[in-house]
Amino acid sequence: MTDVLIAGAGPTGLTLAIELARRGVDVRIVDRAGEHFPGSRGKGLTARTQEVLDDLGVAEEVLHYGFRHLPHRRYLDGDLVAEAGPHAQRAPAPDRPYDGGLLIPQWRIERILRARLAEDGVRVELAAGLAEFSQSANGVHAVLDTGERVAARYLVGCDGGRSTVRKALGVRFEGESGEQAMLLGDVELDGLEPDAWYQWTVRRRGFLALCPFRHERSWQLQAVPFNDFGAEGSLPEPSLPYFRRIVDDLAGGHGIRLSKASWLSTYRVNVRMADRFRVGRVLLAGDAAHVHPPAGGLGMNTGIQDAYNLGWKLAMVCSGARQSLLDSYQEERLPVASWTLGVSAEGLRRVAERFVNRGGTDIAAGAPPDGQQLGLGYPASSLSVDGDAGTGPRAGDRAPDAPCVDSSGTPRRLFDAFRGPHFTLLGFGESCAGPLQDAGTAHSGLIKPVSVGAPGSGADLVDVEGHARTAYGDTLVLVRPDGYLALRAPGASRTAVRDYLDRVGVSRSA
Template sequence: MTDGVARDEGVLIVGAGPTGLTLAIELARRGAGVRIVDAAPVPHRESRGKGLQPRTLEVLEDIGITERVLAAGTTRLPFRKYFDGAHVNDTDPFAEARPTPDAPYERGVLIGQWQVERLLRERLAEFGIAVESGTEVTGFEQDEDGVTAFLADGGHIRAGHLVGCDGGRSRVRKALGVRFDGTTDETQSMVVGDVEAEGISRDVWHQWFASDGAGVMLCPMPGTNSFQFQSGPELDADGEPLPPSLESFQRIFERYAGVPGVTLTDPTWLSVWRVNVRMADRLRVGRVLLAGDAAHIHPIAGGLGMNTGIQDAYNLGWKLALTTAGRADAGLLDTYEEERLPVAAWTLGISTDLYARVREAVREPGTGVEAAAPPPMGTGYRWSSLARSSLAHASTSDATTVSAPAVGDPAVLRPGDRAPDAPCLDAAGDPVRLFQVYADPRFTLLGFGAEVAGAVGKLGVEHEGLVQAFAIDGGDLRDHEGHARRAYGVTGPALVLVRPDNHIALLTRDPDEVTDYLSRIVLITPKE
């Protein structure tokens, strides 16, 4: 297959996992040209990464599939722990968690990765785009005008940019010559797979552990008859790991679970997982970028992999769309690496620590895997060059109108932080949440107070294709319970500019600062 794509008119995504699919949707809903290819001839049906975190649910709400995810998965699955064959306890680490006005998702969702990918493909199809399956990219060349990707069938695809979302063994990353720094511990491995098991309750996540530090876990996968099986590998007479098989799974289960009469059947996925802690040293080389597992891989604990990749794509999508449309210089793409590499490093560190805690927890009868429940993700990008506080331009007497946080204070909203949700009323008096407002792919400008309502309307007209503007209590939205003001730390007239990926761009009172901010990262007049 041979295509010609002119400069900056399209993006080729290599890899149709959660990262690549999310990026394709983000580009498509902004009108950017996009093609997504995958070497596999058909989609897989493997549970793999099986959890979506609350911040990821916010991201997926923005692109339009969270309701479908919640319908397909489950948010409540207690952990049932056994130790040396005896039942120890049933626990739910999120039993006391409740949604709040600024954070509507108090817990994550258990759902198979293949189900997430199916829902993302369905959403992408609503934009008229399908994954080009069985299309293997073997290499590429880039020049000043674009990238030419070479295919296994002898064809090629020409695009303005190429994004490698092709997993931990990424061919795109290797072709770029990007280092993948870190370690692989061959002495620590796990066998995983999807099997069926009659006679085992599907109401809990079973965790059988033994005093020798080993064990087996069976997690029921929602919407299926299967369980995800996890265990250390069975060893041969020389102490070497045996390859995963249904027979070895059965022997491991019988040894540690001690549940008579249960036979594991119908394996649809058998695999080995090894402890990898690696990260790319760069995320962009010219017109080629990396995202998801192609850029970082880490221990399985905490379920952070699929989530981090989706959030990579969410950060990159709007920046790539503006760049390919000629609305921003390519320098905007540098902020993708600036913002996401530190997050990748944090994820590697925290997931490695969580994995160590899991291994320690299984040796203690009174604890379990829930002791290593992951911390929240999506804490923001305060360090970014796109995060800017306007308070340096304000007088001391003015500084009370928007909270002035101390550097590093997580309790006070700052530029770069995740934009909170809040219930409001629209112009017709109907309930609407800020997250619903933010689902528009543009920047969002909120104006608090009658004093700035006129400026909000003017800015919205001046930057119509780039910004949607709302006067709070000025006719567009009503903060009828004060949740928006509390969430954003507003005590007087204020302008809040929210990025397309729902992070705070600017907190100010000066309309000129809004225009100044946009002009620093976006070309107000599109390129011809």
């Protein structure tokens, strides 16, 4: 019997498969498509998602292929009216090494994640969609499009907005379909330098954007041609000749010549969310659980973070932790999905009203609050326990980074200590020595104890500039495998960690 069967091999499914495989879980990932997705569709990574990819060990390659500070160049009725970089004023800080969004095509992200997954011996099975399934108290019995029967302990639907898994579960997908539609495609062109994200609004005629990608010949084309909408808000089928006509109509003075289109699509806005993310041994993640407008670029990011939240929990349950740990997945991620739908819908409204229709020059018009997702957390979660009233982040908050050095003087960051499938127990100050030793002995493999101290303290990590202690204070901090604070406790507490693990039901998975 397979431990986990994943339906859908987009960014969400691939992230989940990596999280499970690197923890030794027997996982299969299948996809109905006959070939890997070729398009750039979700092209933005938030700072928080970059931190996730750092933990998975692929951040360096992602940064190589991404544009970090690409300016937006705005034209209104043919005239240049604004140029600015939305993230130009951001810079890395001790607590956050990634200073803003990254533009990179979705197909490239998927390729990088597939290669990472292959390092753990797992490959995507194409042309093998999920045809049907049933579940019992002991597992899930699935039938693939190939006719193969698969027995698994758990099934996770990462199969998109039209999810076969969600529909078979009878889970409601509540919300609405909007009237807004957009043409999307990947094109090769001549006539523009790949030094900006070009955006044209011609009042009463439409909107066009062309975004280049680093180290790629292709650009992403987005277009809203007002005069081509049908009675019900439909657009003509996309084609290279049609894209050429739109470019000539809305940006005709720039001498742009489209030479090739590798991906063509029409996007219609939907704002919908599943009312449940788990039914027994079947769970939903990514677009299968929530779909929303593209404003703010949060779609792919929210799906990746769904998988990052679910992966360690599902792996621990497969290793003996209580099944109730899976209840925290919906508890934590459903409110985030609800927030994402709200800010994305509002962002789209602002973009359509100010930017596309009226030609406003405010390039950040659609940016949501906390668009980098660094402030999102789980303070109300049953997995968040504040046993210390000290200063610093609370249980459920994202764990800040900080630069340190190890005992040999080699630069190391807190994120280096967090990287991997374990909990991390940070101890600040001499009073934490006992609890750190206890955790290392009693929970070896589950918890990595790390002492953090001033120069000359003999700590595992030396906080040379004081950034770590400034961020956390003098306390004992347990950091979850997904980089959020699980527990804050007084430094001398010898029982807080053990009590926490017993409470949330993960101690049996050690």
